[in-house]
Amino acid sequence: MAFAITQTCCNDATCVSVCPVNCIHPTPEERAFGSTEMLYIDPKACIDCGACADACPVDAILPVDRLTGGQQEYAEINAAYFEQDDARPAPDAAGHGPIFHAWGRPTFDRVLPPDFGPLRVAIVGTGPAGMYAAKDLLLHTPAEVTLVDRLPVAGGLVRFGVAPDHPATRKVSETFAHVHHHPRVRTHLGLDVGTHVTPGELAAHHDAVIYAVGAATDRRLGIPGEDRPGSVSATTFVAWYNGHPEVAADAVDLSAERVVVVGNGNVALDAARILVSDPETLAGTEIAGHALDGLRRSKVREVVLLARRGPEHAAYTRPELLALKHLSGVDLLIDDHDPRISAAVDTAGPGDKAAVLRGVAREAVDWSVPPETADGRRRIVFRFHSAPLEVLGDDATRAVRVTGGAGELDIPAGTVLRAIGYRGVPQAGLPFDESTGTVPHERGRVTGMPGTYVVGWIKRGPSGGIGANRACAAETVGTLLADAVAGALPAPAGSARAFRRLVRRRRR
Template identity: 45%
Template sequence: MPHVVTQSCCSDASCVYACPVNCIHPTPDEPGFATAEMLYVDPATCVDCGACITACPVGAIVPHARLRPDQQNYLELNADFYASGAGPGPSERPLLAPMITSTAAVRPDLGPLRVAVVGSGPAGMYAADEVLRQTGAQVDVFDRLPMPYGLVRSGVAPDHPQTKQVTDLFELIAREPGFEFFLNVEVGRDLDHAELLPHYHAVVYAVGAAADRRLDVPGADLPGVGSATEFVGWYNGHPDHQHHRFDLSGNRAVIVGNGNVALDVARILLADRDRLAGTDITRAALAALRAGTIGEVVLLGRRGPADSAFTVPELAGLIACPDFDVVVDRSGGPAPDPAAPELSFAARHKLALLAGLPDLADAVPDRKRVVLRYGRTTRAIHGPGYVDEIETEPTPGTDGRVEKIATRLLLTSIGYHGRPVPGLPFDPARGIVPNRAGRVEGTAGAYVTGWIKRGPSGFVGTNKSCAHETLQTLVADFNAGRLARPAQSAAQLSRLVAARRPDRLDSAGWARLDAAERQRGRELGCIRDKITEVDQAVQIAAAQSRKGLLGFVR
């Protein structure tokens, strides 16, 4: 009975190394690992031991006999990866997947390795894990918010709790000896690189790519036009986005872009509200969705179906949702043949899934639906003081005419771009800090990992291999004597931070805040009730601390 990967997994390769017969690919040493949409189990060589299930931090692997009806297509997807030649055959594989090893820090004259990591999302937490692999190492993780874990907390859709399970792994990392949080502390505002570095051998920046790419068309600044990032942050409780208001009173929303985030937004707009009530979506967003009347979400792709930006698992998950239909507007012309040899494995399966969807002309009346449209370029946005329609034209090389689509809500989801990091060089064209294998040239002790290093690409687990490369570079510099021994102590750092940011939260403070959110969630019958305001989060963590101290005294 073979096992099956059933979603866009975290790609951190835990299952790869747990497998005793090396039947899960691509592995981290294979060329396609960094760009793979997911991992695949070879049904011909799987021995049904279950080791991969235990190792998977997001619950993505299921025995094929236990697949739900909406997961059956993953059985064919896993098998076809090998049958099509996209994956290595048994004769091409070593007995076990080669382990990725870490270089040991071997400079006792410099003291135990001490590193600061700026950013507590997946890139930052995987970087911290890499540091802690060194004997006696210490790592402090800084984040400007009181709540850690970045996009796993504030970007992953609330109805994808399996993906959020990777935070269990991050919690294990945070409990390792030598780890400490400096939350609600902004590097670049409360203290800069030059002030931080004397306390460490090096500083690793894992600050992501927080800026949205914006439409450059007339009307793009009209009220009612926003970004998918703002909408996701709003319903996920990110403190930066709680002031946003979205008009959900119309019957249609339009999203420019068709990546995974666009699919998430479409699904949340149309999903059953009672089912969402059990998730960690904010109560304010849930109330707004309950009052809303949107019944159709149109996703506009600039290129053709074979170039869809979403991944196969995300489209499969959207199609499987029982709350709405997914249809394709084929007025722009026929899609390529899924069997075309020049197509990639992922493109073939995207086209095969799309080919099985009904046409917009055959959509069931009065049924909620997501409409996938291709070959459309945004030309202008119109409205008398508020958006009421988007004007599109056919992308060169596609069929069609200029069209206007009525909407009261227009969200853009066309990519991300990094922001400059104070004290570090910046490449504005690529939106990254220029680096060589993670080392920031020309800035002493500075390293980068994640999207600020490589640009907005990859998945949650891609950051693990990215962080490994950066820490390999850092340790090589440490061993070569290119990093200075910290001139100031951890105690001096704590005093500096206390003077600049007295409301900083440490690991114990986050534990209290986390417990409070979970308790509030239990009272409401959901996973957690997120605290969405920074000041409130700090106050709750402090109040819980006093409560715990009084309980101990008694």
């Protein structure tokens, strides 16, 4: 028997530092860590101690003999990773793998001198990036942390992004909850930096300010009809089913039989899965009540996933695609309109994304007829090598014009969701790079602004799972501490108490 890592892994590498035999890879110090979809356990080296399963914040690790249903594939997926030639780097001269050097211990190359007074650090944003930064500061320094979020509920996309049918992933918020209860933390929710307090006021009361404000809006397609009623962003759809306070209960119309989702990243898959899932399986989750009512009344029978490239270049991760294959009452179909699609699926190597689509039915779909689903079943149709040209209709969406095959084609649909990625918005008081939607920085320090830092999606752009923000936070906090040691932080004029008084006044 051995343990295996399964679908919900978010790459935070907590398990790596507790494994006594270094059999979980890639580790954060291995090159493959930057691009891996998940971590894997070497079944030949695992000694079944269970320490990793206890440490995992999202319950992704299970004994192989307790894997059920779709999870069973993960025994093979974990083992297959170690059959690649370069999966396990050679141990160092002391016989240790790379993990013994750094991960799980303070990653900062400068340590604060013992006589250094506690820094007062404000963190704007309570999503994963802000919370990993706060954890680093609290664990490794005597810093006092002010947490600020514009929303009345903490958590960022863990609360308002992660799908409700991923309860294990949402559980990561429990590890972040400890931060809010830490005696050196003050949390101010419902406080918008830029509206209730200015960035200058925040800076004047703290030694340093870290902006972890994420990427709040969606990318635009730039095609005619994009703003027609019925054409909405996945940002809105996701916020709708997660009960975001700023999205109306009637923001999404599910009265047509077909929905076209543009894009094929993990957000597109989340949206498709929620649309075709049996609402009764969602009833026991944290899904918003209005969304559950809407899904119970939904007429949707088919979701088309429109991807401008082929299955070998899909943006989704294998675990999320595998999960679709196990949805009950849902059929998958590939629109076989282009010979490149079958070629990619049939020639894919065992670890390739396109290989997951082997066994999925393929046929050239006739889009001129209504969705052909069997008795009460729903289906997801993958349409690769097809880009949207226009959202057609009048006061409602009627179809999407797309490329593909010999020319253009209209796919009738009542709702179009664009799931083509998120985008950062300019933050008051900070420089902004319009081309990337991020704040320019050097290892986390905002360019030209001593004492001001960024972390997470506003720093790197809107990609990477929850765990990717952990290493990102370590870099930013490391830069901040180095600046503190070098005496490069501007001294705050106001006290912590003065800041609390200011917040109370502004809230009235």
